[in-house]
Amino acid sequence: MGGPVDRPAARALALCMAxxxxxxxxxxxxxxxxxxxxxxRAAAADPLAAPGAPGRPDAPGRPDAPGRxDAPGRPxxxDVTLGPGAxxxxxxxxxxxxxxxxxxxxxxxxxxxxxxRPDEGEARYALRxxxxxxxxxxxxxxAAVACPRLPSPWRALAAAAPEVAPEGSSFWALSSxxxxxxxxxxxxMPEPCRFAxxxxxxxxxxxxxxxxxxxxxFPATLEVGR
Numbered sequence: 140m141g142g143p144v145d146r147p148a149a150r151a152l153a154l155c156m157a158x159x160x161x162x163x164x165x166x167x168x169x170x171x172x173x174x175x176x177x178x179x180r181a182a183a184a185d186p187l188a189a190p191g192a193p194g195r196p197d198a199p200g201r202p203d204a205p206g207r208x209d210a211p212g213r214p215x216x217x218d219v220t221l222g223p224g225a226x227x228x229x230x231x232x233x234x235x236x237x238x239x240x241x242x243x244x245x246x247x248x249x250x251x252x253x254x255x256r257p258d259e260g261e262a263r264y265a266l267r268x269x270x271x272x273x274x275x276x277x278x279x280x281x282a283a284v285a286c287p288r289l290p291s292p293w294r295a296l297a298a299a300a301p302e303v304a305p306e307g308s309s310f311w312a313l314s315s316x317x318x319x320x321x322x323x324x325x326x327x328m329p330e331p332c333r334f335a336x337x338x339x340x341x342x343x344x345x346x347x348x349x350x351x352x353x354x355x356x357f358p359a360t361l362e363v364g365r
Contacts, residue, residue, distance in 0.1 A: 148176075214264045217255045224258035226334065226361035229265075238269055238321065240303045240310055241264055246273040251357040257329050258364065264328045268338065268357060269321040277319075284311065288336035290343070292316070295335060313339055318346070337363045 158267040219227055231251025238246045248271030255264045280303075281296040290294060293315040304310035304323055310320055313320040320338060324331055349355050 197250070216263045219254040221254060221256035221263065222360065223256060224308065225265075225363045226253045226255040226337070226363055228252070228357050228359050229254045231268075232270075232356040235269070238273075238275075239269060240312075240321065242277065246271050246275070248273065248356060249357065253338055253357075253361070255328075255334060255361075255363070258327075264325050266322060266324040266328075266334065268323075270342070270355065270357070271319050272317050272352070273319075273323075274317070275312070275314075275319050277314065281312060284332070286332035286335055288332050289339055290336070293339050295332070311335065315339075315343075316347070318343075334363050336363070337361045 140202055216229075219229060221227060229252050232249045233251070235248055235250045236245050238244060240300070248269050249270050250265060253266045255266055256262070257264075263340060263347055280298060280300050282299050284295040284297045286295040295315060296312045296314070298304060298310040298312070307326055308323055309326045309331065311322045311324075313322065320333070320335075320342060322335060322338070324334070328334075338358075338361060345358060346355060
């Protein structure tokens with residue numbers, strides 16, 4: 140016969156074995172309701188797998204995070220490589236239903252965003268642009284802007300109502316016949332007429348060769364120059 144059983148030692152050994160088995164099961168067997176445990180383990184193994192982690196496309200504060208692509212003068216536009224006097228279409232052309240500056244509406248058109256570096260200095264600017272062939276009423280709420288660079292018969296008007304454009308921005312309408320280009324830009328951007336003339340010139344050129352409305356788009360690049 141064996142010697143007397145040490146009951147406290149036996150109980151301690153049994154408890155240790157039970158704890159070890161439970162740990163192994165959680166780590167490898169899995170449970171139907173242990174989603175949080177799986178996410179925690181994945182995040183520990185790969186920090187970039189966690190939602191909102193720096194480096195993910197949806198992480199707050201990234202230049203390409205949602206909500207940062209359409210703000211004039213937005214942070215991140217300075218990261219775009221641009222030569223002096225050049226503009227690059229960084230968003231669009233996208234079809235839209237509804238244009239800013241005309242209250243509630245369902246006007247059809249196109250929308251885009253340009254990154255622009257003026258000919259002088261290192262500053263970068265973001266400009267939102269829209270195109271439409273819908274008949275727009277450009278009446279008392281608009282004032283004529285001197286822009287001699289525009290080709291005839293184009294004309295430029297600026298929105299007089301401050302609520303049309305966000306604070307710190309200006310809002311122009313460039314129109315000719317049944318075509319209107321809208322342009323929202325930081326009010327401290329130098330010589331906006333220069334950018335407007337380059338946009339009108341290239342957009343009108345491509346429009347002449349479009350087979351239909353579905354072929355229209357904003358130019359991918361603009362050489363604004365001096």
